[in-house]
Structure formats: structure tokens, C-alpha cells
Amino acid sequence: xxxxxxxxxxxxxxxxxxxxxxxxxxxxxxxxxxxxxxxxxxxxxxxxxxxxxxxxxxxxxxxxxxxxxxxxxxxxxxxxxxxxxxxxxxxxxxxxxxxxxxxxxxxxxxxxxxxxxxxxxxxxxxxxxxxxxxxxxxxxxxxxxxxxxxxxxxxxxxxxxxxxxxxxxxxxxxxxxxxxxxxxxxxxxxxxxxxxxxxxxxxxxxxxxxxxxxxxxxxxxxxxxxxxx
Amino acid sequence: xxxxxxxxxxxxxxxxxxxxxxxxxxxxxxxxxxxxxxxxxxxxxxxxxxxxxxxxxxxxxxxxxxxxxxxxxxxxxxxxxxxxxxxxxxxxxxxxxxxxxxxxxxxxxxxxxxxxxxxxxxxxxxxxxxxxxxxxxxxxxxxxxxxxxxxxxxxxxxxxxxxxxxxxxxxxxxxxxxxxxxxxxxxxxxxxxxxxxxxxxxxxxxxxxxxxxxxxxxxxxxxxxxxxxxxxxxxxxxxxxxxxxxxxxxxxxxxxxxxxxxxxxxxxxxxxxxxxxxxxxxxxxxxxxxxxxxxxxxxxxxxxxxxxxxxxxxxxxxxxxxxxxxxxxxxxxxxxxxxxxxxxxxxxxxxxxxxxxxxxxxxxxxxxxxxxxxxxxxxxxxxxxxxxxxxxxxxxxxxxxxxxxxxxxxxxxxxxxxxxxxxxxxxxxxxxxxxxxxxxxxxxxxxxxxxxxxxxxxxxxxxxxxxxxxxxxxxxxxxxxxxxxxxxxxxxxxxxxxxxxxxxxxxxxxxxxxxxxxxxxxxxxxxxxxxxxxxxxxxxxxxxxxxxxxxxxxxxxxxxxxxxxxxxxxxxxxxxxxxxxxxxxxxxxxxxxxxxxxxxxxxxxxxxxxxxxxxxxxxxxxxxxxxxxxxxxxxxxxxxxxxxxxxxxxxxxxxxxxxxxxxxxx
Numbered sequence: 001x002x003x004x005x006x007x008x009x010x011x012x013x014x015x016x017x018x019x020x021x022x023x024x025x026x027x028x029x030x031x032x033x034x035x036x037x038x039x040x041x042x043x044x045x046x047x048x049x050x051x052x053x054x055x056x057x058x059x060x061x062x063x064x065x066x067x068x069x070x071x072x073x074x075x076x077x078x079x080x081x082x083x084x085x086x087x088x089x090x091x092x093x094x095x096x097x098x099x100x101x102x103x104x105x106x107x108x109x110x111x112x113x114x115x116x117x118x119x120x121x122x123x124x125x126x127x128x129x130x131x132x133x134x135x136x137x138x139x140x141x142x143x144x145x146x147x148x149x150x151x152x153x154x155x156x157x158x159x160x161x162x163x164x165x166x167x168x169x170x171x172x173x174x175x176x177x178x179x180x181x182x183x184x185x186x187x188x189x190x191x192x193x194x195x196x197x198x199x200x201x202x203x204x205x206x207x208x209x210x211x212x213x214x215x216x217x218x219x220x221x222x223x224x225x226x227x228x229x
Numbered sequence: 230x231x232x233x234x235x236x237x238x239x240x241x242x243x244x245x246x247x248x249x250x251x252x253x254x255x256x257x258x259x260x261x262x263x264x265x266x267x268x269x270x271x272x273x274x275x276x277x278x279x280x281x282x283x284x285x286x287x288x289x290x291x292x293x294x295x296x297x298x299x300x301x302x303x304x305x306x307x308x309x310x311x312x313x314x315x316x317x318x319x320x321x322x323x324x325x326x327x328x329x330x331x332x333x334x335x336x337x338x339x340x341x342x343x344x345x346x347x348x349x350x351x352x353x354x355x356x357x358x359x360x361x362x363x364x365x366x367x368x369x370x371x372x373x374x375x376x377x378x379x380x381x382x383x384x385x386x387x388x389x390x391x392x393x394x395x396x397x398x399x400x401x402x403x404x405x406x407x408x409x410x411x412x413x414x415x416x417x418x419x420x421x422x423x424x425x426x427x428x429x430x431x432x433x434x435x436x437x438x439x440x441x442x443x444x445x446x447x448x449x450x451x452x453x454x455x456x457x458x459x460x461x462x463x464x465x466x467x468x469x470x471x472x473x474x475x476x477x478x479x480x481x482x483x484x485x486x487x488x489x490x491x492x493x494x495x496x497x498x499x500x501x502x503x504x505x506x507x508x509x510x511x512x513x514x515x516x517x518x519x520x521x522x523x524x525x526x527x528x529x530x531x532x533x534x535x536x537x538x539x540x541x542x543x544x545x546x547x548x549x550x551x552x553x554x555x556x557x558x559x560x561x562x563x564x565x566x567x568x569x570x571x572x573x574x575x576x577x578x579x580x581x582x583x584x585x586x587x588x589x590x591x592x593x594x595x596x597x598x599x600x601x602x603x604x605x606x607x608x609x610x611x612x613x614x615x616x617x618x619x620x621x622x623x624x625x626x627x628x629x630x631x632x633x634x635x636x637x638x639x640x641x642x643x644x645x646x647x648x649x650x651x652x653x654x655x656x657x658x659x660x661x662x663x664x665x666x667x668x669x670x671x672x673x674x675x676x677x678x679x680x681x682x683x684x685x686x687x688x689x690x691x692x693x694x695x696x697x698x699x700x701x702x703x704x705x706x707x708x709x710x711x712x713x714x715x716x717x718x719x720x721x722x723x724x725x726x727x728x729x730x731x732x733x734x735x736x737x738x739x740x741x742x743x744x745x746x747x748x749x750x751x752x753x754x755x756x757x758x759x760x761x762x763x764x765x766x767x768x769x770x771x772x773x774x775x776x777x778x779x780x781x782x783x784x785x786x787x788x789x790x791x792x793x794x795x796x797x798x799x800x801x802x803x804x805x806x807x808x809x810x811x812x813x814x815x816x817x818x819x820x821x822x823x824x825x826x827x828x829x830x831x832x833x834x835x836x837x838x839x840x841x842x843x844x845x846x847x848x849x850x851x852x853x854x855x856x857x858x859x860x861x862x863x864x865x866x867x868x869x870x871x872x873x874x875x876x877x878x879x880x881x882x883x884x885x886x887x888x889x890x891x892x893x894x895x
Contacts, residue, residue: 070635072671076720077700078586082727088720122586122700124636 050101057096060135065127069093075119075129085109089119089129096136105140111152113137151182164217167210172203237362238270240296241354242287244278244303246333251276253337255347259302262351266358270294279309284316291320298361302330302354323366325820325879330357356891363883367820372858374460374780375568376811379404381452381750384412385793386573386785386800388434393804395443399811402565403438404466405448409516411435412575416499416599418606418613420793421653422683428515428608435517448518453562455753458841458859459780460568460816470558471522477553480519484509484554487547489540495527497610501600504610509544514608523554530556569780569807572764573800574750576786579633579640579739586701587629587737592715593618595702595735598650605657615661615734623664623733627717628655629699630670634740642761644740644790648674651738652683655692658736667693667730669719677792695730697722702735741790754781763789774803779816782806821862821879825853829874835866 058066069090076088087095087107095104104110110133119129140146141153158177162169172194179187197203210216241263245251256274264272271294277283278301290296299317303309306329314324332350340346376399380391383405391403403410414420415435417427438444447468454465485507493505499512508528511521523544525531530540536556545554581589581597589595594617596604607613617623628651634644648670655666668687673694675684688694697719706712707729714731721728743762744750751758755778757765764783767775774782782803785796810816831851836844843859844866846852853875855866867877876882 070671071722072631072635072698073696073720073722074698074700076722076727077697077718079700079727082720088722088725088727090720090722091725124631124638124698126637 044100048102049099051099053099053101053104054097057132057135057139062128062131063135065125066093066097066132068125069097069127070125072124074122074124075127078118078122080116080118081112081114085112089113089133092136093127093129093132096132102145104136105143105145109133110136110140111146111150149182151178154178154181160220164220165213166207167213167216168208170204170206170208172198172205173207175203237268237298238294238296239268239298239300239358239361240287240290240294241269241272241358242278242283242299242301242303243272243274243332243350243354244283244301245274245276246304246337247276250303250333250337253340253343253346254332254350255343258347259350259354263354263358266355268298268362269358270296278303279312284312284319287313287316288320291317291322296320297322297326298364299327300330300354300357300361301327302332302350302357304333305331324369325367326361326364328357328361328364330354352892355894356888359891360884360888363881363887365878365881367878369820370818370857371815372458372460372818373815374810374813375462375566376400377402377565377567378807378811379452379462379464379565379567379570380573381570381754382412382573382575382785382787383407383410383438383446383448384573384575384785384796385414385431385434386575386787386796386803387412387571388431388438389797389800390571390573390784390804390807391438391444392434392441393801394807395441397804397808399443399808401444402466402567403444403446404450404452405446406451407512408449408471408520408522409435409512409518410438410446410448411513411515411517413578413599414793415513415515416501416606417602418609419653419657421649422677422679424653424656432515432517435515439517439519446518447563448520449522452753455570455755456842458861459778460810461858462567462570462780464565464567464570466563466565468561468563470525470560471520472525472528472554472556472558473521473523474553474555474558475518475520477551478520479551479553480511480521482511482521483547483549484521484544485511487543489529489543495524500603500610501597503600503603523556569782569810570754571782571784571800571803571807572750572754572756572776572787573784573803574744574747574787576741576790577744579644579742581632581737581739583639584632584636584737587632587699587735588702588704588715589737592702592704592735594623594715594733595737598647598654598736598738601654601658601736605654605661613661615658617734621733623658623662625665625667625714625730625732626655626658626662626734626736627667627669627699627702627715627730627732628736628738629702629717630668630738631698632737632739633742635671640740640742640761642740642790643674645674646790646792647738647740648672649677649680649683649792651736652687652692654736654738655687656690659690659692664733665693667695667717667732669695669697669699669717671696671698677794695719695721695723695728706731741786744787747787750787754778756781756783759789763787774799774806780807780810818858819862821877822857822860823855823862823864823867823875823877824857825855826874826876827852828872829853829870830872832871835870835875838865838869840865 057063071090073090076082076090079089082088087109092104092109113133115130117130146153155178158174243256243259245256260272260274263269271290275283301313310329314327317327318324330353332353336346336349378394378399378401380387380401380403383403391401395401414427414431420427438446449471450466450468452464453467456463488507488509490507493507495506496502497504497506509521509523525534548554578599603609604611604615605613630647630651633639651668655668659666673684675681699717699719701718703716711731715735717730719728747762756776759765764787766773766788767777774784776783784800784803829852833846835853841859841861843856845854847854864877867875
């Protein structure tokens with residue numbers, strides 16, 4: 001999974017076919033490792049539902065509209081990342097509403113969401129899908145449901161901690177931290193890019209801070225307190 | 230202490246309405262309380278007052294106990310005031326010696342405390358008892374109904390309503406805004422689900438409208454003003470200048486052939502802009518009336534709509550002795566008097582440009598469904614051949630449903646016809662081109678006679694149905710097979726993944742919405758609109774063609790999206806409702822009208838306030854005069870008269886004040 005996020009989209013490889021009649025050889029990430037014809041029950045029993053989960057999510061301010069989802073699939077149709085998702089955004093909406101908490105929180109989809117808000121803009125029922133994705137990500141982080149060394153929650157956590165501490169982020173430190181906690185070998189492959197970024201001034205070598213950065217921490221704590229209460 | 234006239238003998242009845250009232254109000258207690266009130270001779274509670282035994286009870290009691298006033302505490306007067314007035318009249322009393330108290334909608338249905346609700350019922354009953362003592366005997370007046378009917382809008386709804394009435398011998402004025410009647414249906418190629426040709430079934434009806442001795446057809450005309458009341462409306466019709474004398478034109482179209490423009494070069498509205506026409510033209514071959522018209526915006530004899538007389542006028546030469554062309558024609562205003570009006574002003578299609586991701590107006594090969602109707606039509610701009618704007622024949626076509634329907638950002642409602650017409654177009658396009666056809670839908674709604682079977686047929690024909698609302702249409706190809714095509718990106722929700730489907734042509738199944746000027750028409754005819762802007766019927770189930778204004782009926786898509794069979798059925802219903810009034814010959818008027826007392830000082834302050842222009846000023850006596858036929862009993866003049874010299878039947882001061890005292894007394 002981690003590999004799929006760091007390699008460029010596979011579709012690019014397929015742009016030069018050998019014959020005009022060739023079907024593009026699009027190899028989707030992870031496809032080769034799926035064992036063929038392995039039997040596994042896919043049925044869901046009522047015991048698989050976590051009753052109340054859907055209602056809990058829909059009671060979060062901004063997520064109420066999920067109740068009126070008509071399952072049209074516009075969200076998936078406009079989502080630039082839906083091509084990599086195990087469950088399409090529409091399926092995540094359906095699973096959430098039907099209380100399939102484990103399926104939702106273990107889905108790759110919530111982590112792939114890049115918050116481009118295309119789904120929220122286009123949804124005919126005005127469901128704030130991106131906000132629901134955030135809510136689901138938070139639940140997954142709170143419950144610790146994600147693969148070991150999975151970069152996205154780690155990045156999210158370090159990002160907010162750094163903002164809390166300094167009032168803003170220092171990209172280089174954040175990236176180094178991320179690589180150290182996930183896959184430090186991948187950092188070696190990207191060293192040249194790092195040098196280029198430093199040269200062009202995109203990476204700062206010193207920790208950057210804003211004035212009164214303590215205020216940010218106080219604000220963030222206050223929000224946390226309110227959420228907790 | 231309350232003084233009730235000695236000779237007043239009131240009978241009081243409180244209705245249980247099954248459990249509707251009795252479950253929240255202690256009816257026997259209310260009855261025994263009212264019995265002790267002054268003037269009350271008799272007080273009963275009964276399970277269903279509106280039933281035949283209930284009504285007979287009132288009649289029997291009037292005779293037996295010599296009652297001269299009756300009060301019933303039950304449901305809303307809207308439901309049963311008429312019932313009880315009739316019962317009281319049958320018992321030998323003037324029906325206006327009756328008063329009704331609403332203890333259901335106003336009490337039992339809206340309260341949860343039985344004790345409080347019972348107390349409220351007592352208070353309301355007490356108020357009615359005090360009020361009814363002051364009631365006077367009143368007479369219901371009858372006003373004759375003008376038997377002529379105005380039908381506004383010459384689409385299939387207006388055509389059908391006009392023909393129904395005309396065949397029944399009624400005189401009908403049919404007013405149509407466009408140069409020809411026929412409406413949207415005239416543009417269609419085939420009709421679902423039977424696939425009979427729209428023109429073949431519509432044009433005979435159109436020509437019988439044109440030829441019918443009972444129908445006065447005014448095309449290219451608009452209603453600009455309406456006054457009056459049920460049975461007696463005065464309507465002003467603007468007849469726009471078409472620069473042709475309709476009586477002299479034979480429809481030979483010699484003028485069109487001889488126009489100084491040798492080739493048609495102006496946008497043809499009837500063909501949705503896909504074809505061209507000349508400045509002098511007939512909208513389509515079967516147009517009714519068969520009369521040409523001149524477009525002053527492009528005709529060389531005009532400049533920006535103003536006559537310059539600078540053209541060689543080859544059209545006038547071609548017309549010759551008929552002399553039908555009249556460049557000096559001005560718009561005319563004609564006043565007509567009718568008794569009833571049927572509004573059938575139809576709909577407009579959704580502007581597909583409003584949905585940006587589908588690229589209408591950006592990609593030339595994205596079409597609206599209406600354009601495709603013309604494209605597949607044998608009398609259309611391409612004679613029925615499906616040729617794209619770039620000259621190619623499509624090999625793959627995507628039809629996107631619900632464009633401007635079921636979308637909170639545009640129109641929330643389901644337009645009802647798009648699923649079916651999309652399937653019809655899918656069938657026709659497949660028949661014409663043999664292309665691969667994809668339908669992208671949210672839900673297929675095929676709930677009519679033979680509709681589901683049509684859906685089955687399409688599946689058997691190999692038309693693809695992809696359940697998913699399209700995310701975007703793009704010309705950005707990512708694989709070789711997508712190069713040079715329009716790519717539809719959609720989640721195949723039944724398969725559970727996102728697909729990219731390259732097509733040559735995209736058809737947008739645009740929804741139906743109210744006409745742009747629906748609000749003006751609504752005001753013109755004193756109607757109401759629902760939140761979405763369609764005209765509001767009086768009752769969604771039981772009065773679907775009536776409006777809140779008596780004598781004005783609605784039919785067709787101006788009331789909401791519907792298909793042709795439903796429209797025709799509704800138009801027939803509207804015609805029948807109009808005939809109820811015409812054949813009865815008169816309307817009864819509620820005597821709750823206002824009247825002027827002798828002490829009117831003639832200040833004229835009431836005149837401009839009356840919303841029904843029922844008040845005039847009598848110069849001889851220097852007093853205001855109220856026309857009872859026009860008065861609707863709104864009470865505006867009564868409350869505004871500075872000298873208190875206007876009173877209103879059923880709302881006399883003593884009636885209203887004693888009612889207020891009654892409700893406030895202990």
C-alpha cells in the first residue's frame with residue numbers, strides 16, 4: 001500500500017502501445033499480488049454491524065446530509081483518486097450509513113482522500129463528503145485502526161503537532177520525520193530531489209516559527225477541549 | 230352579565246369525530262357546560278355530526294325544540310360548513326343562522342393536555358354561542374357564468390382542452406405566444422413508449438383547432454391583463470405584429486422562396502438552432518395557422534426592428550394580388566369576455582450550460598435531448614440523419630440522465646419524463662446510427678403503462694445501462710482509444726468501480742422547469758406557485774386542475790413535469806371543470822360581502838384599497854358603492870373606513886365583538 005502511494009500513477013506507462021489495436025496495459029497497484037480464485041465468504045451478518053456508528057457520524061455538525069445520500073456515484077465520478085480506492089467514496093457513504101464501521105475505518109479510501117472537495121462541490125444532495133472523510137479519518141486515528149508505518153496518519157499527526165508548537169510547519173523537518181517513521185529507505189531514493197528543493201529555497205534548513213506561536217497552541221487546545229466535552 | 234335576546238333558542242352539537250376530537254376533548258363535558266349558557270335550549274354530543282343521522286338530528290331538533298340558531302363544534306368549516314348549512318336549511322331555518330366551531334384542527338389535533346384542550350373547546354363554544362345570537366338571515370346570490378372559455382397556451386394541453394370544449398359546443402379563445410400552436414410536442418420525433426410519430430398524432434389535432442368553428446385561434450399573441458371574477462372575466466390580449474395579414478395569407482410561401490436572401494442564414498428556433506431560416510418564414514411545415522411571419526430583427530426592410538423600407542421587397546412582389554404582407558402592421562390589443570380560463574402555459578427545458586462538468590456549449594458534440602429530437606426527426610435540419618456538428622457519424626453515444634433534475638444545486642425535483650425520453654432517444658439513435666449507446670442514470674423511473682416493457686425492450690436491444698451519475702465529460706484522452714473522443718467519467722455503481730467511457734456524442738437529458746415568466750403569469754391570473762415555481766393546484770389529490778381562484782384551471786406541465794398521456798388527461802379534466810361552471814349557468818356567491826352604510830362621507834379612501842376593484846364612487850349621492858358580485862369579503866375596506874361606515878355581512882361589529890367577549894369570558 002505504501003509503495004502504491006510513492007510510485008507515480010501506473011497509467012503513464014501505458015501511453016505508448018505497440019500496436020494501435022492494443023488495449024492499454026494499465027497495471028493497477030497491488031493487482032499482481034491478488035491471489036486468483038481464492039474463496040472467501042463476503043456475506044455480512046447483522047453482528048458485523050456496529051449499531052449506531054452511522055448515526056454517530058451523521059450527528060457530527062456538517063455530516064448530517066449523509067442521511068439524504070441517493071447513491072448516485074457523482075462523488076466517485078469526480079474523485080481524482082477514486083481510481084486507487086478499494087471502496088469508492090459512494091461505497092464509503094453507504095457503508096457508514098449502514099453501520100459497517102470496521103469496513104469503513106479499515107478502508108484505504110479515507111486515507112487516499114486528498115481533500116480537493118470536488119465531491120462536495122458536485123454532490124447533488126449537498127453532502128459534505130470531504131468533511132465526512134475527515135471525521136472518519138479522525139475516528140480511525142482515535143481507534144488506532146491503520147496499518148503499521150502508514151504514512152498518512154503519521155503525517156497528519158506530525159503536521160498538527162508542528163503547527164501547534166511553531167505556528168507553522170518546516171517542510172524539511174516534517175518530511176525527514178515522516179521518512180524516519182515510515183520507510184527511511186525511501187528517503188535515500190529521493191535525496192536528489194531534497195537537494196534541489198533546498199537549492200531553490202523551497203526547503204528551509206532552520207525551524208520556522210511565527211510570532212506568538214503559543215496562541216496557536218492555546219487555540220488548538222481549546223478546540224480539543226470543546227470536542228472532548 | 231350577558232344579555233341574550235329573549236327569543237333566541239340555540240341548539241348546540243359537539244362532534245366526537247370518532248377519536249379525532251373525543252380522544253383529546255371531553256365532549257360530554259363540553260355539551261353539559263354549554264347547556265347552562267344563556268340562550269341554549271339544547272346541547273348534545275354525537276359521534277359523527279356529518280353523518281346522515283347527525284344531520285337528521287339537527288333537522289329534527291329544529292322542529293321539535295323550535296330552535297332558531299344552531300352551533301356545531303367539530304372539524305374545519307372548510308370541510309363541513311356547507312354540509313351543516315344545508316342541514317339547517319333543510320330543517321327550515323335560514324342557513325346563516327348557523328355557526329361552526331373548529332375544535333379539531335384548532336384544538337384536539339394540536340394539543341396534548343386533555344384538560345386544557347377541553348377548557349379551550351368550552352371557550353370556543355361559548356364564543357360561538359354569543360356570536361350566533363347576532364346572526365342575521367342572509368341570501369345566497371347567483372351570478373350568471375359567461376359560457377365562453379379562454380385557453381392560454383397552445384401546446385398539447387391547450388389544444389386538447391380547447392378541442393374538448395369546442396366539441397361540446399362551447400366557444401373557445403386559444404391564445405398562443407409562438408407563431409404556431411403545437412408547443413414542445415411538435416418538435417418531438419416519436420413518443421414513448423409506443424414510438425408513434427409525434428407529428429402524426431399531433432398535427433390532425435392542430436389542424437382541427439385551426440378549422441374548428443367554435444375556436445378562435447390567436448397565435449403570436451399574449452394575455453396582458455385580466456380583470457373580473459368567476460364567470461365574468463375580462464381579458465386583454467396583445468396580438469403581436471407578424472407583418473402578415475393572417476386573413477389574406479394562404480401559406481403558399483412564395484414570399485419565402487423569393488426573399489432577397491437566397492439561402493437561409495438565421496438561427497431557426499424551431500430546430501433548436503441546428504438549422505437556418507430566412508427573415509420571412511413559417512416555423513415548420515405543419516404550422517397552424519399556415520401563415521408566415523417576418524422577423525423584423527433580421528429583415529432588410531427593417532433596421533433594429535424599425536421600418537426603413539430600404540429592401541427591394543421581392544416578397545411583396547411574390548405575394549402579388551393577395552397583398553398579405555403589411556410592413557406597417559402594429560401590435561393590436563383586443564378585449565374579450567370569458568367565464569372561465571384554462572392556463573396551459575407549459576414548461577421550459579433546463580439550460581444545460583448551468584451544469585459545467587458536462588461541457589455543453591464547450592464541446593460541440595455535447596447535445597441536449599431537445600436538439601437530438603430535431604436531429605433524428607425526418608423533417609429536422611439533417612432530414613433525420615444523425616450527423617455531429619463536426620460532420621462525423623457517432624459510433625458511441627452516451628446519454629446522461631438527470632441533467633438539472635434531482636440536484637439541489639439546480640432543480641431538486643425529478644422531471645418524470647427524462648428516463649423515458651432518454652430510452653426513446655437511445656432506441657432512435659441506435660436505429661439511425663447502429664452506435665453503441667450508454668445510458669447513465671441514477672434510478673430508472675418507468676412507472677407508466679407499457680413503460681417498464683419499453684425498458685426491457687431496450688435491454689434486449691443491447692443498449693447499455695450504467696447506474697451512476699456522470700462526474701464529468703472531458704476531451705482529455707488518457708489512452709489511445711480515448712484520443713479525439715469525449716470521455717465520460719462515471720462510477721458504475723452496480724459494478725462498484727469508476728469507469729472512463731469514450732464516446733463520440735453526449736446527449737444531456739435536461740429536465741423540465743417552470744417557464745421563465747411563470748411568476749408574471751401567476752400574478753396575471755391571480756394564482757399561486759409552489760416552491761419550485763410551478764403553478765399550485767388547489768389540492769394535490771382532490772383538486773388537481775383547480776387553482777385558488779375560482780374559474781381558473783391549470784393543465785399540463787405548467788403545474789409540474791408530466792408526460793403526454795398525463796397532460797392530455799389533465800387537459801380533459803380542466804375542460805370538464807370549466808364545463809361544470811358553464812353548464813350550471815351560474816355561480817353562487819357567499820353573502821359575506823361588505824356594504825356601505827348611509828353615513829358614508831364620500832372620502833374615497835376605500836376605493837384604491839379594494840384588491841378586487843369592487844368599490845366605485847357614486848357622484849350623484851357622493852357615496853361609495855360596493856359591487857356585491859365583485860366583493861370577495863376580504864374586509865379591507867371595512868377595517869380601513871375612517872368613519873366606520875362600511876359593514877360586512879357575517880362579520881358585523883356586534884358579531885365579532887360578542888365572539889371576542891365570549892372567548893375571553895370565564
